[in-house]
Amino acid sequence: MRGATILGTGRALPPRVVTNAELTALMDTSEEWIVQRTGIRERRFVDPGTGASDLGAEAARVAIERAGLTPKEIQFLVFATLSPDLFFPGCGVLVQEKLGMDTIGALDVRTQCTGFLYALSVAEAYVKAGFYDHVLVIGAEVQSTGLELSTAGRDVSVIFGDGGGAVVVGPSEPGKGILSSHLHSEGKHARELMVEAPASIEHPRISKQMIDDRRHLGFMNGRSVFNHAVRRFPEVIHEALAGNGLSVSDLSVVIPHQANLRITQAVAKSLGVPPEKVFSNIEKYGNTTAASVPIALDECVEEGIIREGDLVCLAAFGSGFTWASSLIRW
Numbered sequence: 001m002r003g004a005t006i007l008g009t010g011r012a013l014p015p016r017v018v019t020n021a022e023l024t025a026l027m028d029t030s031e032e033w034i035v036q037r038t039g040i041r042e043r044r045f046v047d048p049g050t051g052a053s054d055l056g057a058e059a060a061r062v063a064i065e066r067a068g069l070t071p072k073e074i075q076f077l078v079f080a081t082l083s084p085d086l087f088f089p090g091c092g093v094l095v096q097e098k099l100g101m102d103t104i105g106a107l108d109v110r111t112q113c114t115g116f117l118y119a120l121s122v123a124e125a126y127v128k129a130g131f132y133d134h135v136l137v138i139g140a141e142v143q144s145t146g147l148e149l150s151t152a153g154r155d156v157s158v159i160f161g162d163g164g165g166a167v168v169v170g171p172s173e174p175g176k177g178i179l180s181s182h183l184h185s186e187g188k189h190a191r192e193l194m195v196e197a198p199a200s201i202e203h204p205r206i207s208k209q210m211i212d213d214r215r216h217l218g219f220m221n222g223r224s225v226f227n228h229a230v231r232r233f234p235e236v237i238h239e240a241l242a243g244n245g246l247s248v249s250d251l252s253v254v255i256p257h258q259a260n261l262r263i264t265q266a267v268a269k270s271l272g273v274p275p276e277k278v279f280s281n282i283e284k285y286g287n288t289t290a291a292s293v294p295i296a297l298d299e300c301v302e303e304g305i306i307r308e309g310d311l312v313c314l315a316a317f318g319s320g321f322t323w324a325s326s327l328i329r330w
């Protein structure tokens, strides 16, 4: 079977920077609390009228160009987001339209913080199997329109930010590119990190009462998420290495989902690698869920942190709970 590799990467961050100081003016929080507990100093929020599909399309344009392709040469696309422009249809079809692509298949993935890695695994499988030669993979989020910017929502709202990232996956020689993907879920924790409404289980799906009860806003049991994350990240990275007969010492860089700087530091410690081997940019963008891994990957490529021949491990953990890794020989 042929291999599958990343041919180009791109990212899109809204220009509007929101500092911790700005949030401090809106709720009972402090610069010190946010930086100490999360590592975040600022994040980006979109201006009204910009959706996840816009950020995704912008990142995709860059990734396609860097892959040396045009949108017409993309044969399939996968879009991961928890914050779609519409309840349905998903963002994939919106990107197909925005980029003027042919009437290709457009698949939406809803596994939240691990969405990009699930989406990447779909592209990997299609390309390795010879179904398609060029698959676009996007992770993009607009979190800011779903945040409660007041003291009642402070545990969630200081963490999240908006952004988009994309890659193009294409064929490679075997043993080069994406070596393997490892995907997991444990639905018994579904309600530990969720947005409940609109909910098809309710009649009607959304009501004034539900809004008054704040059921349309994010709920997070931060401690539980934290404790599972620090266990699952190293576990799924070790799984990827073992599956390829490799070890931690072979790793050039780990790019984890940017959930919290303390989680990233705990991952480095648990793996026994120096902190600088585990990439972090959370201080600039906050947690952008499905967008964080492709944004970080694009920055690593641009800054020369990843070079040809490097062994790169992407890893993520989040709502579901879901967790995943992808091991790449660059």
Ligand code: UT7
Pocket: 028, 029, 030, 033, 034, 037, 038, 113, 154, 155, 156, 158, 193, 220, 221, 222, 223, 225, 226, 229, 258, 259, 260, 263, 287, 289, 317, 318, 319
């Ligand atoms: O992408 C995956 C999704 N999410 C994550 O990965 C998040 C994982 N969890 C975390 O990152 C951390 O649990 C948080 C950053 C969310 C919270 O940190 P923590 O150290 O677990 O704090 P805590 O929830 O135990 O709260 C400690 C205190 C509480 O006050 P009391 O009960 O000790 O008086 C909170 O009410 O901090 C309070 N608090 C805040 N104070 C100031 C909660 N949010 C804030 C805030 N500013 N924004």
